[in-house]
Amino acid sequence: MPHFTLQITQEGALLTAFIGVSQSRGAALQQAGQPVPNAVQVRALVDTGASITAVDPSVLQHQLSLAPTGSTTVNTPSTGSQPMVADQYDVSLIVPAAAVHQVPLYVNTLPVICAEILASQGFHALIGRDVLASASSHTMAV
Amino acid sequence: MKPEKNISLEKELETYKNKLPELKQHEGKFVLIKGEEVVDTFATYEDAIKEGYQKFGLEPFLVKQIQSIQQVHFISRFLKPCNLNAS
Numbered sequence: 287m288p289h290f291t292l293q294i295t296q297e298g299a300l301l302t303a304f305i306g307v308s309q310s311r312g313a314a315l316q317q318a319g320q321p322v323p324n325a326v327q328v329r330a331l332v333d334t335g336a337s338i339t340a341v342d343p344s345v346l347q348h349q350l351s352l353a354p355t356g357s358t359t360v361n362t363p364s365t366g367s368q369p370m371v372a373d374q375y376d377v378s379l380i381v382p383a384a385a386v387h388q389v390p391l392y393v394n395t396l397p398v399i400c401a402e403i404l405a406s407q408g409f410h411a412l413i414g415r416d417v418l419a420s421a422s423s424h425t426m427a428v
Numbered sequence: 429m430k431p432e433k434n435i436s437l438e439k440e441l442e443t444y445k446n447k448l449p450e451l452k453q454h455e456g457k458f459v460l461i462k463g464e465e466v467v468d469t470f471a472t473y474e475d476a477i478k479e480g481y482q483k484f485g486l487e488p489f490l491v492k493q494i495q496s497i498q499q500v501h502f503i504s505r506f507l508k509p510c511n512l513n514a515s
Contacts, residue, residue, distance in 0.1 A: 310474075314481040335504030343510050354512060355477065356491050357441055362503045369500045372509030376477045376491075395474040397491075399501070400510035412505065 291384050292332065297408055299332040301381060305345055305411060307352065308376040309394040323350050325380065328410035336414035339379070340401040345410050346375050347400070356397060364403075372399040379417065393417065436512050439463055440490035451494045461490040469494065 292299045306325030307315065315322045326349045328341075338360070346352045356374030361367075374397050381391040396417070404410055440461045444451075447466050451459055458476040460467040462484055470476040473491065480489040493499075 308477060310478040310481040311486075314485050318486055320486075333503070333505065335502075337503070338501040340503060340507065347510075353488055354437060355480065355489060357437060357511075357513075358501060359498055360501045360503060360509045362505065362507055362509070364506045364508055370509045371511045371514065372501075373511055376473075395477050397473055401503070401507040402510060403507045407505070407507075412503065412507075414503070 291388075297331070300329055300409060301332065301413075303328055303330040303411060303413070304380040304382070305341060305350070305398075306378045306380070307350055308378050308396070311352075311376060312378075325378065326350060326410075329408065330381075330411035330413050331409045332418070333412045333414060334418065336412045338416050339396065339398045339414040340404065340412045341375070341377065341398045342404040342410040343400050343402060344405055346377070346398075350377070352377070354400070358397075358399060360399060360401075362401075372401065374399055379413075381413075391417070391420070393420065437488060437490045438513050440488070441492075441513070444490065444492055448494075448496075452496050454494050455496060456494065458491055458493050461492070462487075 304325035312322045326345050352375045354373035355376050358374050359369040360372045361369045379393045379396050383390040443461050443464050454469040457469040458473050459469050460476045460480050476491040
């Protein structure tokens, strides 16, 4: 099972991750003779308060040119008591290993929701418990 | 690159809503829908997405987990979910 060691900064458990098109979309793009966009390097916050991974639209819609392939409902402090519908996108996620003896985290097809206001908070993705369920995280306070 | 046009899944979501009574027997599985057609159900999200791209290429399609009662995800941070159907 992949694991990673983080230093918790004042901003939280931030790490570098790469978000790209899903493996199946990459194959479809190649089949259509279209270029496969490079995975986008992002600052991502590990957030145990998020049940699903969220990514900023600047990455999903503008840099990866993705269209939604799903829809789900989300409740956040900004939605109040009424859950809101959120578009879902299929992506790939890579969290590089921190050391050579560690295994990187790679998910070739992951459903994420699109959420604004992430970039203004200093990162472009929230890594939620859906991803953490597939990787044990070891945090180290400084 | 700009996002593809006509990417709203409004029709597919309507199909899901209409077909949910029949789909309930596959509770927990992932359904692939294109327009008014329910293509198939799959054990995993990845399998449904793979079939969607293989069958429809870069055209819009919907993959959704079949749930009698829609699960609500929770995120404790302030953010605004994007919804193309609402814009």
